[in-house]
Amino acid sequence: MLDIRSIRENPELVKEALKKRNEDLSIDGLIATEAKKRALIQEGEKLRSERNTVSEEIGKLKKEKKDASVQVAEMKKVSDRIKEIDSEMREADESIDSIILTIPNIPHESVPVGKDEEDNVEVRRRGTPREFDFEPLNHWDIAENLDIIDFNRGAKLAGSRFALMKGMGAKLERALIGFMLDSNTAKGYTEIFPPILVNRDTITGTGQLPKFEMDLFRTSDPEFYLIPTAEVPVTNIYADEILSENDLPMYFTSYTPCFRREAGSHGKDTRGLIRQHQFNKVELVKYALPEKSYDELEKLTADAEEILQKLELPYRTVVLCTGDMGFAASKTYDIEVWLPGQQKYREISSCSNCEDFQARRAKIRFKREGKKGTEFVHTLNGSGLAVGRTAIAILENFQQKDGSVAIPDALRPYFGADIIK
């Protein structure tokens, strides 16, 4: 959520930012409604102030057994007017919320302006894609040949975009989770295992609601949302709280299953494990001081990249252009791993600085030493990494001519073997 005051004071800046994101959203109505709301606040406060003083007088008069009926009648009118104002204000608030909660974050000045993923800019490339002396297979062929992923039975049990991991496949997934968590905690991230079903407030805090209801699974009676990423519960850990400056920065890492409807991606990545309704992910989340958040973004991205380096997987890092960034982000780096089966780099991590956008929604604040008032923290998140996609990358990059798959050195202590065959 943007600060309504900065919207009011710099409407042009916001309009321009929206245009860069290909958003067609009018904010003039919002500004007008907010002005009306402030007028209502002022009128209401004046009347309340009057009521407070007169009510006190009434109390005194009654104590002295004097007549107060004139004042009581007058205050009855004042109270009725206050009720009117309150209800008008509620309407104004609802109208403001309905708009302001759907305005995306403003891109950082360093973010390239562009329309879609074509305009993302590569910032670095690590590792060299391996030369194969045979035709590399897709991960689904490798996995089915090894009998470690069963897509058909996954579909039977649940539906399309569900898979069943089996034997060494299941173990690979588990080994990667442990490996990633250990790698992250060694760098000072605190491990979190959060609720995977969360309430509406929580999922509104990080920005998935109200705009992206279509992307989420939800339960009814009672109503919960299945998290699409651990970012949701973990970023909200300190929602509605005031931290002290010394608490920052805070680093968290969290393994959770993630659930996404994938509405609107029909026909994309229908085969294989790339795009599932349920997948595992190890997430990195940071709370940072505003003046440090961009340094923290670089470090967070480097931490995610380091996992790929340890696993000897070739990758590149791109900075997303304005048109391709997520709703809550000010700046995002995507890390893309090389997949020989597709001869393409594919997203395996997305690292974002949301600045105070989520913190304002979730009311995550901090106090500076010796300063009065509070400020919003900056929140960051990134995958470290998407587990299923990492498994894919290992299968495809480490496949061998005989159909077996080697396990990268760093993973062997977790996997307990050096090959899947």
Next chain:
RNA sequence: GGAGAGGUGGCCGAGAGGCUGAAGGCAGCCGCCUGCUAAGCGGUUGAAGGGGUAAUACUCUUCCGAGGGUUCGAAUCCCUCCCUCUCCGCCA
């Protein structure tokens, strides 16, 4: 699922329609005192929003789990919801 108890400031804990942003205690901060420490004494210490100022000062409104309601006036009365705890049942 059944039966009870309860949610008040950083923490503990009073308050049961007006004098309560909230007694008292603890913790914190600032003084004083004091060989040092401890103790003691005095003062002070929440958040959000608005007005005001160069900035302070000052000032107004709101906040006692959340949301409604009653009343001139609600932490206090009524309704709904949420959460925590205890006992019973069930259960991974």
